[in-house]
Amino acid sequence: MNFSRRKIIAVDFDGTIVEDAYPNIGKPMLFAFETLKKLQSKGHMLILWTYRNGDRLDEAVKFCEENGIVFYAVNNSFPEEKFKNDVSRKIHADLFIDDRNIGGFPGWGEIYQMLTNETPQIPEKKKGFFSFLK
Numbered sequence: 650m651n652f653s654r655r656k657i658i659a660v661d662f663d664g665t666i667v668e669d670a671y672p673n674i675g676k677p678m679l680f681a682f683e684t685l686k687k688l689q690s691k692g693h694m695l696i697l698w699t700y701r702n703g704d705r706l707d708e709a710v711k712f713c714e715e716n717g718i719v720f721y722a723v724n725n726s727f728p729e730e731k732f733k734n735d736v737s738r739k740i741h742a743d744l745f746i747d748d749r750n751i752g753g754f755p756g757w758g759e760i761y762q763m764l765t766n767e768t769p770q771i772p773e774k775k776k777g778f779f780s781f782l783k
Contacts, residue, residue, distance in 0.1 A: 656743040657721075658688065659698035662709045664748035672705055674712050680757035682716045688764065694721040696742055 660666060666685070668675030689695060697720045701709050710723055726741040744764075748754040755763075 655692045655694065657694045657696065657726075657741065659696045659740060659742035659745045660685065661745075661747040661749070662697060662699040662701060662713075665746060665754060666713065669748070671701075674708060677716065678757060680761065682713075682718060684757040684761045685718050687761065689718070691765070693764075696721055696725070696740060697723045698740060698742070698745065698747075699724065 663669045663671045666681045667677050685695060699709060
């Protein structure tokens, strides 16, 4: 994937940013907020794209803000967009990150690697007492 230019990335909340505990807010998924912050720091625009609405949506937005993520838009293609009741809520984005993808949710570590083409640095193993057995 070429991410040399800024992308619009739509991200689901329940089961993706946090563990699915709807209508409550689950625990943050491992590396979710770290990955989202890194993507924002590289200039990508994040949209929160979720089933939630009303007070439940407000709670999710607040939770993300408390964890350092302010979205470009929420359930819209851009902040000023307004939907009518008879119009689909499908939004425009270059990429959608959702736990309901075909094949399931790969985890934020793998998503980060796919989007940044960066390989995490794995520390060298220290030689231990049984290192001669290898």
